[in-house]
Amino acid sequence: MHDDELTIDEDLVRSLLRRDVTAYADLALRPLESTGSTNRLFRLGDEHLVRLPCQPGGSATITQEALRLPSFAANLAVAVPEVAAVGEPGFGYPERWSVVRWLDGEKPGPGAGDVTAADLAGVVTGLSRTEVPPEALDDPDLRWYRGSPIAGFDADVRSRLKECRDLAELDLDLDAVETVWDEVMALPPVETAPHWVHGDLLAENLLSRDGRLTAVLDFGALSVGDPTVDLICAWELLDASGRDEFRRLLDLDDATWLRSRGWALFIALMTFPYYRHTMPVRCADRLVMARAALAG
Structure with a gap:
């Protein structure tokens, strides 16, 4: 998937567990078919999940999640991952990794009514009201482009638009996007x-059950900055009436709402050229959002 992807297999994970987390070392272990693009995931027994960054530099996200997730757990009405252990590099694998408690639920379908506007608005509100400690404001590991103002990405978007125009299979009105x-x-x-910014508040990082949101996953894109990007959850997951309710609940003005549309389009345009061969489901989800x- 990535040119710099790290080699991760069951033998490596078992060796890391036996060295660093002996209490879990002999539990059943199996790779998950759907693992996203930033971590390889292995089910560990019935109650845990092993997460290993699949690109160099991923240790920073593992460290931040272990440090910050308890604060979000206290302020969100839905579950977030609970880190049970953090392991160190070894056996040729260069990154930190984690064991988290397993959370039940299903990925919500984009635009399928699997979550409510109130649930998503509650997540955005909970993130916003979680205090940003002073040391986080100056932490370079918490500065990422998705926490920056959308105004700074004009050249990037126009470049992605050009790439997307070369994708004959992309059924999207790119003139309207422009x-x-x-x-x-x-x-x-x-x-x-x-504010705190989840940065990737999309269907693949959420769990639902019986039409309600139950969990927010993968805080690997966590940053501090402008939280407008987190509004993209409404564009991917809600229908028109749901988006209207979401906007009303958060009291979003016209300019903020338009900026959130810009973020939704920007992220979709990045996805299509890069993941069209390796992650077709992700591309389909982003097409719904766009x-x-x-x-x-």
Whole structure:
């Protein structure tokens, strides 16, 4: 999937467990078929999951999750991963890794009514009200592009648009995308107080059951900055009436709502060229999001 992807297999995971987490070392271990793009996931017994970054540099996210997740658990009405152990590099594998408690649920279908507007608004609100400690404001590991103002990404989006125009199979009105993006770029600059930003609040990082959101997963994109990007969850997961309710619950003005459309389109445009061969389900989800963002 990635040019710099690390080699991770069951033998490596078993060796790391036996060295660092002996209490879990002999539990049943199996790789999960769906592991996302940043971590390899292994089910460990009935109650745990092993997460190993699949690219160099992933240790920072493992460290941040172990440090920050308890604060989010206290402020969100849904579950977040509970880190049971953090392991160190070894056996040729260069990154830290973690064992977290297993959370039951299913990935919600984009636009399928598997979560409510109130659930998603509650997550955004909970993230916002979680205090950002002073040391986090200056932590370089908590600075990522998705916590930056959308106004700074004009060149990136136009470059991705050009790439997407070469994808004959992409059924998306790219002229309409460019029109919406022009509207986003015409907005006046805005400064926001720094907040926690999940950064990847999309269907593949959520769990649901019986039409309700039950958990938020994978805080590997966690950063401090402008939280507008987290509004993309509404564009991928809710229908038009749900998005209207979500916007009302969060009291979002026209400019913020338009910026969130810009983020949804930007992230979708990045996805199609890079993952079209390796993650077709992700591309299908982002197509739902992009079309919703075009619909407004």
